[in-house]
Amino acid sequence: EPGKWVRATSLAELLDRQVIGVDVLGVPVVVYSVDGEVFATYDICSHGKARLSDGYLEGREIECPLHQGTFDVCTGQAVKAPCIEPVRPFQTKIEHDDVLVFIDD
Numbered sequence: 876e877p878g879k880w881v882r883a884t885s886l887a888e889l890l891d892r893q894v895i896g897v898d899v900l901g902v903p904v905v906v907y908s909v910d911g912e913v914f915a916t917y918d919i920c921s922h923g924k925a926r927l928s929d930g931y932l933e934g935r936e937i938e939c940p941l942h943q944g945t946f947d948v949c950t951g952q953a954v955k956a957p958c959i960e961p962v963r964p965f966q967t968k969i970e971h972d973d974v975l976v977f978i979d980d
């Protein structure tokens with residue numbers, strides 16, 4: 876399947892909340908607002924069963940709420956242990972007041 880752009884949230888809500896977890900076509904996605912730019916990754920930590928959207932965003936790093944490992948939200952790369960494996964990043968774009976993410980298999 877080629878994949879498609881799907882609306883995840885409104886830009887206004889994202890700017891207000893900074894981090895939003897949302898189910899997009901059955902995929903758990905978290906979108907982040909970083910200095911006026913929008914990024915998205917898979918919402919489940921690569922280390923365990925925790926939602927990154929329940930974590931704490933500082934700059935471009937999201938801290939997992941369970942063991943406080945961190946990821947770079949721009950790339951999905953793990954930054955701080957115990958996180959080692961990356962989380963999948965998703966492309967994002969803004970259309971009018973909507974934040975869209977690109978979902979494929």
Ligand code: FES
Nearest residue numbers: 920923939942944
């Ligand atoms: Fe996220 Fe352990 S589950 S750091």
